[in-house]
Amino acid sequence: MTTQLFTAPPSPQGWSLVLHGGAGGRVEELSLEVAADYSAGLTTAYRAGEAVLAAGGSALDAVCATVEALEDDPLFNAGRGAALTSAGTAELDACVMTGDGRAGAVAACLHARNPVHAARRVLEDSAAVLLVDPPRQLLEDWALTTVERDYFLTPARVQQLRNVQDKVLAGSRHGTVGAVARDTAGRVAAATSTGGMVDQSEGRVGDTPIVGAGTYARDGVGAISCTGHGEAFMQGVVAYDVAARVRYLGTPLDQALVDTVAAELDTRDAIGGLIAVGADGRIVVGHNSPAMFAAYSDGTRLVTHT
Ligand code: ASP
Numbered sequence: 001m002t003t004q005l006f007t008a009p010p011s012p013q014g015w016s017l018v019l020h021g022g023a024g025g026r027v028e029e030l031s032l033e034v035a036a037d038y039s040a041g042l043t044t045a046y047r048a049g050e051a052v053l054a055a056g057g058s059a060l061d062a063v064c065a066t067v068e069a070l071e072d073d074p075l076f077n078a079g080r081g082a083a084l085t086s087a088g089t090a091e092l093d094a095c096v097m098t099g100d101g102r103a104g105a106v107a108a109c110l111h112a113r114n115p116v117h118a119a120r121r122v123l124e125d126s127a128a129v130l131l132v133d134p135p136r137q138l139l140e141d142w143a144l145t146t147v148e149r150d151y152f153l154t155p156a157r158v159q160q161l162r163n164v165q166d167k168v169l170a171g172s173r174h175g176t177v178g179a180v181a182r183d184t185a186g187r188v189a190a191a192t193s194t195g196g197m198v199d200q201s202e203g204r205v206g207d208t209p210i211v212g213a214g215t216y217a218r219d220g221v222g223a224i225s226c227t228g229h230g231e232a233f234m235q236g237v238v239a240y241d242v243a244a245r246v247r248y249l250g251t252p253l254d255q256a257l258v259d260t261v262a263a264e265l266d267t268r269d270a271i272g273g274l275i276a277v278g279a280d281g282r283i284v285v286g287h288n289s290p291a292m293f294a295a296y297s298d299g300t301r302l303v304t305h306t
Contacts, residue, residue, distance in 0.1 A: 001269070001288040003261045006305070007254050008298045010281035014184040015053040018283045019045055019066050019074050022175030024272030025228045038075060039304045042295040044068035048300060049179055053243060058191035058225070059181040060098050060120070066095070067116040067191045070177035074154045076293075077175030079114060080234055081154045082195020085202045086235065090152035093209040093290045094119040099188040099219030101228030103129050105209035112138040113145040116193045119209070150205060152195070164199045174289070176208055178215070179223030182278045188223035190215045190239075204231025212240035220279050221247045228265070228272015228289060238262025242276060253278040257286045 005109055010016065034197070049066035053059070071079025084088045088133060094115035095105035102125035104123025121142040122131055160278050163169040176194035183189075183278030192215045194208040207214035207230040214230065216239035217223035224239040241264055245256035257274055265272055265288055275294060285294045285305070294305040 001266050003210070003258050005254060006285040008283040009295055011053045011297065011299055014056070014281070015182060016281040016283055017046065017049045017053055017062055017066065017179065017181045018181040018275045018285060019049070019177070020176050020225065020227055020273060020275045020285070021070060023271065023287045023289040023292035024174035025290055028220060037175070038293060038306045041070065041073040041075050042293060042304045042306065043302060045073070045293040049181060051185055053181060055057045056184055058189050060277045061095065061185065062181040063179040063189045064116055064120055066094065066179035067177055067193050068114050070113050071116060071193055074156070076177050077195050078193040080152050080176040081157060082287050083154050083175065083198040084157050084195065086155070086165070086199050087202050087203065088161060089149065089156065091202065092152070092193070092195055093205060094191070094193040095209045095215040096120050096123055096171040096191040096212065097189065097211060097215050097217040097223070098123070099217045099223065101218070105130040105135055105211065107205045107209045108133045108203065109248035110149055112139050113147045114152065116142055116191050119191070126171065129211065153168035160198060168301050174227055174272070176227040178227060178275060180217070180223040180225050180275055182277045182281045183280070186219065186279070187217055188217050188279065190217040190223040190225045192225045203304070207233035207238070210234055212237050214239060216243050217242050218243055218247070221305060222253055222276055222278045224274055224276045226272060226274050228253040229270040231269030232265055233272060235268065236260070236275070238264050242274065253282060254284045254286070257284050261286060261288050
């Protein structure tokens, strides 16, 4: 499989942001079989994080603002409009990590309107790193907005599940969202959020909330957010593998991403994509899948991949 690679140099304003909206088969398979303006959703999410960074805010605030916007957009597989389990339910996973080594994650989260904020509360207010099905009362104690489980369901996702179960559509559809950023203080952060794979078993958890698999950040090295066939990303510890190549081998970030995809995804016959920001603010987007949704600035203008 060939890895398609896109890079942007460190920006003169001193901060950088890149987001993804999933990687998978053809673009129209990435998320939903609906004619919609995915570019508008990517742009809105980019602007949310950009506003934080341009005002001197933290990389953590920026990635959370960007992922929140994508979770709220029903076109993407996260938050409302997430992919459904075989039982027709939404089980949400999310992770946030900061370059100083802190991380928080939730798996099978059922009641947080924005799972990324639940993950952040775990990072900031819990002794744990990963909470499975965090109790609604705890989410409310954290002043998070909670919702009934059917809030996440959309007619398009119900139809998509039916099509997959009736074998009208192929099974493993992707569309997870994520963002990585470097702020003007040089700190990096990553956030990833998903409903998982369409028609997955109830209780199945993929790479997204697993530190080092789908999400990783380390100051002085970079931040990485992944999307694709979660089991391969977990077995290959993919996000961490990219960071380790940079940190221990001195491999440039773009080459590290290509080497990791070859070593850990291609060998498993798995497809997916990664976004990364380097310690210096350079941006890398890479995928061995036919398509990937992404948005970043190339220095002069906003680039969206749809
Ligand atoms: N990686 C996610 C998972 O396996 C799916 C995706 O990226 O779309 O749960």
